[in-house]
Structures are given as C-alpha cells and as structure tokens.
Amino acid sequence: MASVLRRRRVTMVGDMVRALLFLVVMLTAAAAGFGMGPARADHLAGKRVLHIDSYHAGNEWNDRIAVAVREGFEDTGVDLRIIHMDAKRKAEPHQIAGAVEAVLRTIEAFRPHVVTTSDDPVARYVIMPHFRDADLPIVFSGLNWDAGAYGLPYGNVTGMVEVSPIPQIVRLLRSHARGDRIGFIAEDTDTKRKELAHHEKLFGLSYDAVYLVSSFPEWTTAFRRAQSEVDMLVVLGVGALTDWDETAARRLTEEETRIPTGTDFAWLAPYTLLAVAKVPEEQGRFMAEAAQRILHGERPGDIPLAYNREGELLFNQRIAARLGIDTPPPLARMVP
Numbered sequence: 001m002a003s004v005l006r007r008r009r010v011t012m013v014g015d016m017v018r019a020l021l022f023l024v025v026m027l028t029a030a031a032a033g034f035g036m037g038p039a040r041a042d043h044l045a046g047k048r049v050l051h052i053d054s055y056h057a058g059n060e061w062n063d064r065i066a067v068a069v070r071e072g073f074e075d076t077g078v079d080l081r082i083i084h085m086d087a088k089r090k091a092e093p094h095q096i097a098g099a100v101e102a103v104l105r106t107i108e109a110f111r112p113h114v115v116t117t118s119d120d121p122v123a124r125y126v127i128m129p130h131f132r133d134a135d136l137p138i139v140f141s142g143l144n145w146d147a148g149a150y151g152l153p154y155g156n157v158t159g160m161v162e163v164s165p166i167p168q169i170v171r172l173l174r175s176h177a178r179g180d181r182i183g184f185i186a187e188d189t190d191t192k193r194k195e196l197a198h199h200e201k202l203f204g205l206s207y208d209a210v211y212l213v214s215s216f217p218e219w220t221t222a223f224r225r226a227q228s229e230v231d232m233l234v235v236l237g238v239g240a241l242t243d244w245d246e247t248a249a250r251r252l253t254e255e256e257t258r259i260p261t262g263t264d265f266a267w268l269a270p271y272t273l274l275a276v277a278k279v280p281e282e283q284g285r286f287m288a289e290a291a292q293r294i295l296h297g298e299r300p301g302d303i304p305l306a307y308n309r310e311g312e313l314l315f316n317q318r319i320a321a322r323l324g325i326d327t328p329p330p331l332a333r334m335v336p
Helices: 015-023 060-072 093-110 120-130 166-174 190-203 216-229 246-256 266-271 280-295 317-323
Strands: 003-005 048-053 079-084 114-118 138-144 157-162 182-187 209-213 232-235 261-263 274-278 311-315
Touching: 048 060, 048 093, 048 120, 048 280, 060 079, 060 114, 060 138, 060 280, 079 093, 093 120, 114 120, 114 280, 120 138, 120 190, 138 190, 138 280, 157 280, 166 190, 166 232, 166 261, 166 274, 182 190, 182 216, 190 209, 209 216, 216 246, 246 266, 246 317, 261 266, 266 274, 266 311
Parallel strands: 048 079, 048 114, 114 138, 138 157, 182 209, 182 232, 232 261, 261 274
Antiparallel strands: 003 209, 274 311
C-alpha cells in the first residue's frame, strides 16, 4: 500500500543552502568539464575499464550515463565493459548478495585498471565493504546528496555527487498553486527515502504528504489522492515499478491533473506540468574524464568530488492547458 506521511512545513534557510543552490543552478546547457582537456590516447590501448550500473539495462537515466561513458572512451583504445546489478527490480537480500558475487567475479576475471559506477547500491554493497582504500581506482556517480553516507571519499575513490533542483521546482510550482501544501510521490526505495531526508536537511523542506509506492496501480491511486490532499506535487523516480505503463500514465495525468506537478527527470516530463531536469550525460562524461586522468597517472584522491550542474527546463503544454496556464516559464522547452 502507498504510505502517506504527514509533516510540518519548514522554510528554506541558511547560507549553506544558498551555496548549494549556486552549485545546482540547472538552467544552463553548457558542458561542465573540469579541466582535463582533450583525451590523450597515446598509451591507453589495452587499458581496461569496468562500468558497474546499480540498476538494469533499459533504465533510461542510467542507460544515458553509460552511453556517455562509452562515448568518452571512443578512440582511446580502452577496453570498456558494462555490467548491471539490477538492484532496483531485484532488491531482496539474497538477490543483492547474488548480484554482488557476480560483480566481484567479473572484477577478478576482467582485472580492470579503473572501475566506474552508477548509483547508491554499488557504493553500499560493493565499494564500501570490498574496496575501501583498496588498490583498485574507482569513480562513482549518482550518489544522491551525500557520499559521506558510505564514508566516501576514500583514497582510491572519487566521483560526482548527484543533487536535484528541488527548491527551484517548488518555487515554480508555488507560482501556480492555490495553497502551500506540498506532496511527494516516488517509488518506495532506500534512495528515495534518502532523498526525502536530504530535502529537509538541506532545504528545510517538509512535505505535507509523502506517497511511496511499489506498483503502477499504487502510483495511480496515490496520484489521484494527491489531487485533493495537496496543492502541488513533486514527482520523482518510478524506475523500480516494473509494471509502469507509459500510455496509461500519460492518459491519467493529462486527464486528471488538478494541481501543478513537477519533476527533476526529463523522461517524467510527459506526466508533469514542468521539469527542471538533470542531465545524466554530465555524470557519464565526468567519469570517463576522471578515469582517463587516473589511467594517465593521477591518484583518485587528488581529483576533488564534483556536483552535477547541468540541466534543462521543460514545460508540458497539455497539462498546462488543463490547469489554465498559458504562459511557459522563460527559457523552457516544450514537451513533445
């Protein structure tokens, strides 16, 4: 059953928040390179890089990260291999244990010179227990808000921490909302619970209703409830919902949305009024560039942790029309 948690609203405050918001300004399409310069392929032939995806092939966000990693190694001579833990859909302890064993066997057989990773499960179940301060260099991505939850960084690990423009999304929604009640709907996973905690910790933002769901029918029920229980709704990940129905979700949201809705994923923009969307390719580029720096002799510990900075503002005219909104935000791209 979808769970609903009631909480007290707090305001966004503090210099730390303003500093973080500066880091996560998302309305630029400029690449966020970090000074490596053009790739040097003079002695990378024969080097091996293993990319470990916490989730499954077909998860659009992670697939786009992996594509960017692959593109980052084009013409370098690097032998890149990609494997998937499928921890979002197969999250039972015995399934996670089997996935970890498969990863460790692959590392032992492939003997990578550098490992790149996506998302929290690989950090929690592989990096922290098996490769903390080990000889194997690792570059992570997609750890939401705080890598310190896993004791990172280690001497052999660097990476890009993933942050979301939640205050910007809420600010845009509030301009169209009839009241101040905010809801949050997402898949019921440890990652989304972690995000909820950091929304309050970093931004002082508490949700009046939280809907954590485990199936598409639960999502549709929660979405309908939110239309009368809150005044605006933040819509986050649904990748763990193995029965997600794009057609039905689009029909539901276009016909029954009565409050402004927003997301930080471009692929969820068809179901929301607007999106301030992160760019997964930014994380893939970072990992490929950092891995090449390591292959050329730099130590992971000498490469500072980074935060994602790129993004795009999207506006859904079909849902806007239902809400009586006819003016898109400046710089917004229309959702097809």
